[in-house]
Amino acid sequence: MNNFNYNAEELFELAIQIEKNGREYYLAMCEKTERESVKEIFSYLAREEESHLDNFLEIREKLNQQAHESEIAEEYETPEMYNYVKAMFDGKVFPNLESHAEVVKEIQTDEQAIYHAIGFEKDTVLFFSEILNMLGEQDENRSLIQELIRQEKIHIARLYTLLGSLK
Numbered sequence: 001m002n003n004f005n006y007n008a009e010e011l012f013e014l015a016i017q018i019e020k021n022g023r024e025y026y027l028a029m030c031e032k033t034e035r036e037s038v039k040e041i042f043s044y045l046a047r048e049e050e051s052h053l054d055n056f057l058e059i060r061e062k063l064n065q066q067a068h069e070s071e072i073a074e075e076y077e078t079p080e081m082y083n084y085v086k087a088m089f090d091g092k093v094f095p096n097l098e099s100h101a102e103v104v105k106e107i108q109t110d111e112q113a114i115y116h117a118i119g120f121e122k123d124t125v126l127f128f129s130e131i132l133n134m135l136g137e138q139d140e141n142r143s144l145i146q147e148l149i150r151q152e153k154i155h156i157a158r159l160y161t162l163l164g165s166l167k
C-alpha cells in the first residue's frame with residue numbers, strides 16, 4: 001500500500017461539479033443567444049451534462065456503499081503525481097471547476113460562447129481522462145468513463161461544426 005491517500009469519492013465529486021457547471025453555462029447561454037441553431041446545441045449540451053451528472057451521482061452512490069477503497073493505478077503512486085492530483089482537487093489545473101456565471105456576463109457573441117464551450121469540453125475530456133488513468137485496470141467504472149470521454153469529444157466536434165456554420 002502506498003503513502004498517498006486518494007479519495008475516489010472526492011474525484012467523482014469534482015466530476016459532478018464540472019457537470020453542474022457545464023449545465024449551468026449551457027442553460028445560461030440558451031437564454032442569452034438569439035440564434036436558433038446556437039440555442040438548440042446549447043440546450044442539447046445542457047441535457048447531456050445533466051445525463052453525465054446522473055452517471056457520476058450513480059458512481060458516487062456505489063462508492064458510498066462499498067467498504068473498500070478504489071484501486072489506483074501504480075503510476076499515480078509517486079510524490080509528483082500525488083501533487084498533480086492535489087492541484088486538481090484544489091481547482092488549480094481545471095478552471096471549469098469554477099462557476100461560469102462570471103464568464104456568461106462577459107460573453108458578447110455566439111462565437112465567443114462557442115469557443116468557451118469548446119474550451120470547457122476540452123478540459124472535461126482531460127479531467128475525465130485523468131480519472132480513467134487513475135482508476136485501476138479492474139475498476140468497474142472504467143467503461144462508463146471511457147464512454148463519457150467519447151461523448152465529450154462528440155460535443156467538441158458538434159461545437160466546431162456549429163462554429164463553422166456561423167462564419
